[in-house]
Amino acid sequence: MSTYLANSSNRPGGSGGKKAEAIDDMLNCLGIEEEEFDDLVFEDEECALKEGIKWMALARVHTSNYFILQTFEQHLRIAWSTARDVDFKHLEGNMFTIQCFCLGDWLKLEKGVPWLFHQSVVYIEPYDGFSPTEAYDLNFFATWIQTLKIPVGYRDETLITNLTEKKAGKVLEVQTDVRVAGNFVRVKVRLDVRKVLTRFISLSRGGQSQVYQIEYEKMSRFCGACGFIGHTHLECGSGEHEANLKWGIG
Numbered sequence: 001m002s003t004y005l006a007n008s009s010n011r012p013g014g015s016g017g018k019k020a021e022a023i024d025d026m027l028n029c030l031g032i033e034e035e036e037f038d039d040l041v042f043e044d045e046e047c048a049l050k051e052g053i054k055w056m057a058l059a060r061v062h063t064s065n066y067f068i069l070q071t072f073e074q075h076l077r078i079a080w081s082t083a084r085d086v087d088f089k090h091l092e093g094n095m096f097t098i099q100c101f102c103l104g105d106w107l108k109l110e111k112g113v114p115w116l117f118h119q120s121v122v123y124i125e126p127y128d129g130f131s132p133t134e135a136y137d138l139n140f141f142a143t144w145i146q147t148l149k150i151p152v153g154y155r156d157e158t159l160i161t162n163l164t165e166k167k168a169g170k171v172l173e174v175q176t177d178v179r180v181a182g183n184f185v186r187v188k189v190r191l192d193v194r195k196v197l198t199r200f201i202s203l204s205r206g207g208q209s210q211v212y213q214i215e216y217e218k219m220s221r222f223c224g225a226c227g228f229i230g231h232t233h234l235e236c237g238s239g240e241h242e243a244n245l246k247w248g249i250g
Contacts, residue, residue, distance in 0.1 A: 053129030055100040057109065060138045062193055062220070062230050063094065063120035075117050080108050095138070097127060114143040114218055121193070121220040121229060139193050142172055144217040146184040147201060154203070160185055168198040168214065184215075196227030197247060224248050 061072065073088045076098075080086065082105040089097045100106040109115075115122040123138040145168060147160070154160070155176040164171050164187050173188035191197075202211045224245030225233040233241050 053099070053127075055103070055106040056127045056129055057098045058123075058125045058127040058133060058136055058138065059096045059098050060123045061094040061117055061120055062123065062141075063118070064230070065118075065120075067094075067118060072117055076115065076122070079115060080105065080112070082108065091133060095133065098124070114141050114220070116218065116220055119221040140169075140190050141193070142188060142190050143219070144186060144188050145198075146182075146186055146215045146217065148184045148213045148215060150185050150212045155185055160187060163201045163203060164189060167201045169195075191229075193229055197222060197229065199227075199247065222247065 061067065069090060076088075077086055082100070084101045084105060086105065087097075087099040087101075089099075091097060098109070100109060109124060110126075113124065115124065121141050123141045125136050125138060127133075127136070145164075147164070150160075157174045157176060160174050160176060161171045168187075168189050169192060170190040171187055172190060175186040178184060178186050197216070198214055200211050200213050202209055204210070220229050221232055222229040223231050223233050223236045224247040225236045225241045227247045233239070233245055
């Protein structure tokens with residue numbers, strides 16, 4: 001049974017760019033001349049290969065902790081409750097490709113974000129099967145946030161979008177009329193794990209600042225001491241922190 005420990009190249013700000021530089025340096029050391037290249041020209045009209053990589057995504061587990069590869073695959077298969085089998089291929093570190101074999105399963109994967117494994121975020125990004133994996137920035141994931149007790153007069157989609165993008169991240173969807181759930185506006189955002197979590201949004205009207213608290217749905221592990229996701233305050237530095245944590249208990 002395979003066990004994996006995420007290393008520093010798989011953490012936010014990892015070494016994808018450094019790998020590309022290393023390849024360039026290697027080619028320079030080999031002294032390869034331009035005339036030595038004899039590329040096979042592949043035309044887009046040759047679509048047989050594309051059909052074989054339909055409904056594929058890159059996935060990465062945002063964690064520096066040990067985990068068992070087979071457990072990861074089994075966990076997501078159960079969470080997705082797919083109609084057909086899902087193909088997992090381990091690329092390197094904590095990065096995988098995932099391929100579905102029917103549209104229904106693919107939509108479950110896309111629309112049910114964020115996906116968590118042992119309370120760690122699993123980034124999922126549609127993959128064309130041709131591009132270098134280093135070309136994909138897997139430091140982002142989609143999740144839902146709730147802006148609490150914002151007055152009805154401010155519940156305009158454009159206003160909510162501008163407010164949220166100023167503090168939290170790129171807005172993907174806004175639900176301003178959540179009638180049966182409670183007094184809040186629901187927003188789907190694209191979060192960057194290299195940035196601290198947003199705790200509130202604010203606006204100024206008539207010279208007065210108005211602050212509205214944010215809550216995260218289906219949230220992964222996060223650190224109450226530093227505000228980053230991916231670890232708890234007990235794993236941050238020595239793990240010894242003051243009782244009153246700025247971001248609360250993750």
